[in-house]
Amino acid sequence: MDSVSEIAAHHKNPRRWTLKRVELDDGRVLRRSEAKRRAVIEAARAVVTASGYAGATMERIAKQARVGKQTLYRWWPTKASLYVDCYADLVSPKAIAADSLDGLLKRLFHLYRTSEAGDILAGLIGDAANNEDARSAVSDGLVLGRWDIIAKTLDEEQADIDTVQEIVIGQVWRTLILDPARLDDAYAERLAAQALAAGKTQ
Amino acid sequence: MDSVSEIAAHHKNPRRWTLKRVELDDGRVLRRSEAKRRAVIEAARAVVTASGYAGATMERIAKQARVGKQTLYRWWPTKASLYVDCYADLVSPKAIAADSLDGLLKRLFHLYRTSEAGDILAGLIGDAANNEDARSAVSDGLVLGRWDIIAKTLDEEQADIDTVQEIVIGQVWRTLILDPARLDDAYAERLAAQALAAGKTQ
Numbered sequence: 001m002d003s004v005s006e007i008a009a010h011h012k013n014p015r016r017w018t019l020k021r022v023e024l025d026d027g028r029v030l031r032r033s034e035a036k037r038r039a040v041i042e043a044a045r046a047v048v049t050a051s052g053y054a055g056a057t058m059e060r061i062a063k064q065a066r067v068g069k070q071t072l073y074r075w076w077p078t079k080a081s082l083y084v085d086c087y088a089d090l091v092s093p094k095a096i097a098a099d100s101l102d103g104l105l106k107r108l109f110h111l112y113r114t115s116e117a118g119d120i121l122a123g124l125i126g127d128a129a130n131n132e133d134a135r136s137a138v139s140d141g142l143v144l145g146r147w148d149i150i151a152k153t154l155d156e157e158q159a160d161i162d163t164v165q166e167i168v169i170g171q172v173w174r175t176l177i178l179d180p181a182r183l184d185d186a187y188a189e190r191l192a193a194q195a196l197a198a199g200k201t202q
Numbered sequence: 203m204d205s206v207s208e209i210a211a212h213h214k215n216p217r218r219w220t221l222k223r224v225e226l227d228d229g230r231v232l233r234r235s236e237a238k239r240r241a242v243i244e245a246a247r248a249v250v251t252a253s254g255y256a257g258a259t260m261e262r263i264a265k266q267a268r269v270g271k272q273t274l275y276r277w278w279p280t281k282a283s284l285y286v287d288c289y290a291d292l293v294s295p296k297a298i299a300a301d302s303l304d305g306l307l308k309r310l311f312h313l314y315r316t317s318e319a320g321d322i323l324a325g326l327i328g329d330a331a332n333n334e335d336a337r338s339a340v341s342d343g344l345v346l347g348r349w350d351i352i353a354k355t356l357d358e359e360q361a362d363i364d365t366v367q368e369i370v371i372g373q374v375w376r377t378l379i380l381d382p383a384r385l386d387d388a389y390a391e392r393l394a395a396q397a398l399a400a401g402k403t404q
Contacts, residue, residue, distance in 0.1 A: 053332065123332060128328075128379050129325065129327045129328030130325060135380065163396060167400065170375060170377075171369070173375060174371055175372075177330050194401075195400070
């Protein structure tokens, strides 16, 4: 299997996909691709800052990153799949690590206020609402693929993890679309309490 | 004030807007307009069935309803504002009336399975995520404008109405985008229990 098809195959399941670990059959690590991938992720952020998610096109991102459009589509078959990786890069498990759910939400909302992460997520939700490929990318990459991040804060809680996760995602999405300014520390505390209460009904 | 500007002014606050009550200064009731409005709402549904929300354009709806495009834009400045009214027509307070929250959700999910209402709502969420006019139409028309419908089922419950409403909206939106097939009677009961539990934390 050559490196490109391996990248494509792994991309369908982003949970197990880390380009850093992709090696060629002869043992070489794909350093050059990693540098290019980094350039694409940075370019995707810059294009959202300049034009918003709706205005971002694969063409502009390729140009900004100085990679061929063909290369871009080989790695990310859709704009949504690229932005799922871009979001996961900005909102990494390390960037929002905390030992409680409200601590995690505070760090998350801080990132939404200070980076492109909130705009990217809102754009992805909009994309997922209207198109099946984007729906899969969001479902696999952002929801299932990041399940552990919330689950880890719940070790001490007697709450159903799926329910807590669902309530958090639904509330963050709704608020991000209707009233993003509300995503602050006070709301993080309220949402954590609500989600944990809901999780104890199961 | 002539009838057209009155319609436009009221449209900004759909809660108070009912075309049936609009009268001209000379006392005439706009029966002809009401018939036309009905034709537009029906046409908007038919166009979603044929092409989905993303494929629906004001041009196609006007053609299908046999009204001028100008007339359409005078009544509904954006596609989102038209579909907010179309959704409110399909999912009327009467159509989902129930004496408990889980009863209401069961009727709501039944409508999503048997009409265009779910597709329209998913399309509106997508639109709202990417554009400010659509966000206002959804926020004013679907969220604030329909606040009473859920509130009425909560008379006997010791729960914070805003919290229950927010949880329900967030969960319905998330599920409609990620996995609409899950919206069944069992989920209605679970969601009602979760939302009421969350509402009791306040």
